[in-house]
Amino acid sequence: MTSLTAEGLKVTAPRARQHGWWRRNWVSLAFIAPGIIWLLAIVVYPTIATIRFSLYNESATKFVGLHNFASVFSTDTILTAFKNNVVWVLIFPFFVTFIGLMVAVLTERIRWATAFKAVIVMPIVFSTTASALVWRTIFDLDPHVGVVNAIEQTVSDWFSTPGAYPLNSAIGQTAVSLASFNATGAPGGLLVSKSAVQPGGTVMMGLTRISSATLQTLGAKTPVAPQTIAGGIAGLVWNDFSPSQTSNTTTIVSDEHGLPNLRLSLVNSTGSSVASTVTNSSGDFSFSHVAPGSYHVEVLASNFQTSFVGTFWLGSQSITPTSGLNQTAQSLLSVPLIDLAMIISYIWIWAGFAMVLIGAGLAALNREVLEAAEIDGATEWQTLRRVTIPMLAPVLTVVFVTMVINVLKVFDIILNMAPGSSQGPATTLALSIYNDGFTGGIHSGVASAIAVILFLLVVPVMFWNLRKIKGGSP
Amino acid sequence: MTIDAPVKESRVGGGLAKRLHLSKAVVNVILALVAIFWLVPTISLLVISLRPESLFGVSGWWKVFTDPSQLTFGNYSTIFSQGFATGGVLDSLVTSLEITIPATLLVTGISSLAAYSLVFGSWRGRDMIFFGIVGLMVVPLQVALIPVVQLYREMGNLFGLNPYGTIPGVIIFHVAFGLPFGIFLMRNFLTGIPKDLLEAGRIEGAGEWKIFYRIVLPLALPAIASLAIFQFIWVWNDLLVALVFLGGNVHSPLTIFLYDQTRSLAANYWIVSTGAVVSIFVPLIVFFSFQRYFVRGVLAGAVK
Amino acid sequence: MSSVALRELTKQYAGNAALSLDSVNLEVAHGEFVCLVGPSGCGKTTALRMIAGLESVTSGDIEIGDRVVNDLSPRDRDIALVFQSYALYPHMTVFDNMSFGLKLRKVPKDEIKAAVTDAARILDLELYLDRKPAQLSGGQRQRVALGRAIVRNPAAFLMDEPLSNLDAKLRVQTRAEIARLHHRLGATMIYVTHDQVEAMTMADRIAVINLGKLEQVGSPRELYDRPANQFVAGFIGSPSMNFVPMHVESIEGGIRVVSAGGDMDVILDDVESAMIRSAGVSDVVLGIRPEHIDNQPRSGRGLQLRASVEVIEFLGNDEHVHLSSGSHELVAIVDARTPLTIGDTLTLSASIEAIHFFHPETGVALK
Ligand SMILES: Nc1ncnc2c1ncn2[C@@H]1O[C@H](COP(=O)(O)OP(=O)(O)OP(=O)(O)O)[C@@H](O)[C@H]1O
C-alpha cells in the first residue's frame, strides 16, 4: 500500500485472478444460490428480526428494552408454559430413550422383528394432530368412549361391586345424608337404627333422597308396616318421601316406596352382628329366633358402594400437592394430569424413532464383545447395563438430545389433545408463542421474547452438533 | 441323517434349548403386549370411523369385536358424498397435496443443487457455509413466524403479491425450514461419490449441469428418496405453519380441517375420526412402500 | 484346570442344511495344549463356541472336568475364550477389562487387584492399566485379551485365531508368549488356528478338521510322519505333499507302481508289496513331500522320476523347484547351491520310507 507500483500490481493481479475465479466457479455458485438466498430470507433474517421484535412493544413501534422478557417471567400463564416444558423435558426424553432401548434390545430375539418394528414406527408418520385426537378419545372420561376409563371401571367393579343404592360421590353424597327417620350414620359408612329393639318388637327406618330411577330399577313397591313375630324381630326400611305429602315424614304414605334388596345385619348390645338378612320388594325384613336382649339394625355400607367415576385424564387437576400455594407458586409447581396423558401419547408417537436409531446402534456393535461379557460371567441384565448401554452411549445421547429439542417445541399435541378447560394449564412455550402472537391479530413483543428464549435453549445443541460434525468429517 | 437323530437332539440339547426357549417365550409375550398396546390407538381410530355415528358415546368401540355387524362405511360415504366442496375432507386432501408436493420437490431439488456445489465446487468457504447450514438445523421455526408474516405483507406492499394467507406462502416457509436438513443429508451422501466419476465426465466435455443431472443425481437417488419421503411426511403433518400462514384461507389442509372439527368434538366426532383416517392414509402408503428409505432418513437425520 | 471332551458332537445351524460339525470325538487331557486346524469354514470356530456355550448343541455331549455341560450357560462353564477380534470392552480401561469377570463374581477388591497386577506383569502390561483399548496397539490389545482370560484362572482356555490380526513379527513373538504361558500355568488350552506353523510349534496334539469331520488327532510328528489320509497329508507340511495317481503292476519278485506316462515309478520291497496287495487295489495315489525329493538317481528301491524344471523360487537357504513330470506337477525342495536352470531335465529320487500311498477313492492311507 506504500508505493504506487505495488498498489498497481496488487490491484491488477487479483482482478485477473478474480476474473478466472468467476469463470471457474459461477456455475457452482449458481447451484448453491437458491438455497442460500432462501435460508437468508426465511430463516436467518427472521431470526434476527425476532430478536429485534423482542425488544420492541407489541406493535413493534417503540423500543422497550427487556420489558417483554420481564413480563415473560412475571406472567403466570407463561410461567405455566415454562413449567410444563420442564415437566416434558424431565419425563419425556428419558422414557422415550429407555423404551426405545428396551424394545430395540428385545426385538433382536424375535422372529417377527420386522413386523414389530413396523408397528412401533408407524405412529411417526401420522400427523401429531391425528394422533392427539385418537388419544383424546382413549383418555375420554366416559367409559363408553375412553378405553382407559373402561378398563378402570372393569377393574374397579371387579374389586368392589357397586351397591344397589350407589352414592353419587360427584355431588358429595354420603350414607348419613340419606338418613331420615330412626336412622343415623355410624363409622364405616353404614346406617343404624336409633332405637333399640327386643325380640317380638318391630323396627322402622326411613331413608330419603333415593332416586326414582333407582326405585324403578329395583321394582320397589308400596311399603307395608311390619307385623310382629314371636321370638323374632320384624321391620321395614322405606324411602320416607312422599311426592304428594312432602312434609310428611316418619309415617308411611301410599305413594312412598319400600327399599328392596338392602343388606341388613342385627347387632347385639355388645356391637357384634348376630344375624343378617335382605329386605323384600316392599322393604320388609325379619329376623326369627332371636335370643333375648336389646338389638339395633344396621344397613350395611356395601348397599351404598359408590359407583365408578372415571379418571379425568385430560383434566388439569394437579398430581403434585399444591394446596395452600399462591397463584404463581401453583403455576410453577402443579403438574396437571393431562401432562402425563399427553406424554404417554407422545411416547407412543416417538418411541419408534428411538427404537430405529438405537437398533441401528446395536446392530453396529461388535457381537463378540457382548459374548465376551457372557463368558466373563455376566447375566443378560449385567451385560445390558455394564457393556451394551455404555457402548451405546453415543447413540443414546443423540436420541435423548433430539427428543429434548423436540419437546422444547411441543405444540400440536397440546392444541389438539387438551380440551378447552385444560389448554391453559397444559400450555407450553411454543403454544404460548402461537396464542400470544397470532390469536387476535399479530402481537410481536412477548411472543418474540418467548421465541428468543426458545432459540437460546437450543443454541448449545447447535454447537454440540457442529462439534460432532467437525470431529466426524475429514 | 439317521432316524434317531431328532430324538437324540431333544434328549441331549433339551435343557439349554428349553431354557433359551422359556426366556424367548417371555420376550415374545412382552413384545406381543407392547405391539398390541401400540396398535390399539390406530385400531380404535379405524373402528370408530367404521361405526355409525349414533353409537358413539353409547357403547365403546371395542364392542365391535363382539358385534361385527356394527361396521359400516356410512361415515365414509357421507364424507365423500360432499365431493370436493369447499370445507369438506376431499377439499382438504387436495389442499394438503397442493402444499406438500411442491414443497417436497423444491426442497429435494434445491438441496441437491446446493449439496453438489458444497461437495464438488472448488470455491473457498464451502465448509463454513456448510457448518452454518448445520447450525440452522435446530433453529425452532417458531423463531421465524412473526417476521415472515411481516415480510410477506411487505412483499404485498411492494409488489402487490402478498403470500400471506396463500398456499405459496406456506410452501415458501416449509421449504426454508426443510433446506438445512435436506442439504445436510444430501451433502453427506454426495461426499461418498468418488470425484473420479465427475472427472471422467469433465474429460468427455460435459458441463457442470450435465454432470449434475446425468452422473450425480442418478447415483444420489436413494438419498433423494429418503429426503423426499421425510419432507413429504413432515409437511403433510404440519399444523402450526398452516395455522399461521393459512389460517383464514377457505381451503385448508387436513390438519387444520381436523383441528377445526375438534373444537366441536362431541358433535362431530365421526367426521374427526373419519377425516383422521383419510389424513393418515397417505403417509401410511408412503411409509409402507418406502419403509427402507424412511428409516434411512431417520438414521441420517440424527446427527452422528 | 480340567480336561475337556467332545463326544459325537454335532452342530447344525438353523437355515443351514449342511452339518457344521459332524460327530466329533476329541479328548483334551488336563493341562494339554490342543490345536484345531483345518481349512476356512470347516467348523473350528463352531466347535470352540460350542465348548464355550455360545452355541447350542445339536447332538452329542461336551464334558468339562467330569461334568456334561451341554445345558450350562457360558458363565457356569468356567472357561475363558480369547476372540479373534479381541472383543475388549471399549469403554473400560485395561484394568477394568481384565477385572470385569472377577468383579461379577464378587471377588474381594484386593484379590482382584493382586490377580490383575500379576497378569499384567506376566504380559508386560503394567504401564497400560489405565488406558482404554483404543489407545493400545494391536499386540497390546491382544495381550489384554489374554490377560482377561488368565485373571479368571479358568478350567480351560479357548482361543480362536488369537494371532491372526498381528503382523508376522509380532505373531512369532506372541506365539512364544502363549507357549510360555501354557507351561507356566499348566492350563488346558484349545487353540484354533489356520496357520499350521502355529499348530506345529505350540501344540501337544493337533486335531485336523475338514468339512465338520475330525480327520485325525495326533502329535505334530505323528501327523507329519503318518497322516491318516490324503487330506491330512496335504494339509500338514509346507509346501504341501505332492500327490500323483499311479498304476500298480506286478513284476517278478514283487510290485512296481508306475505313473501314466511312465516318468515315475516305485520299486517296492516285500512288506510294501504285501500291503498294497492286501488293499486289493490296482491304482493308488502316491504321496511324497517336497523336502524328501533328492536331486540324484535312485539307488536300489524307492521312487525315481524324470522331470523338467518349470519355475525356481529362491528362498535363501533353499529353493522350491516346480517340476513337470509327464502330465504331473510336482514341487521339490533343493539346496540353493544346486546349479539349476529352467528347462533342465533332472532325474530325482526318494527313499522308500518317505513315500506314502493312499487309496484312490477313499484317500485313506495304506499301511
Ligand atoms: N450362524 C451360522 N448360521 C449358519 N451357518 C453358520 C453359522 N456360523 C457358521 N456357519 C457355517 O458353519 C460352517 C463352519 O463355520 P465356522 O465359523 O465354524 O468355520 P471356521 O472353521 O471357524 O472357519 P474360519 O477359519 O474361516 O474361521 C461354515 O460353513 C459356516 O458357513
Ligand SMILES: [Mg+2]
Ligand atoms: Mg473361525
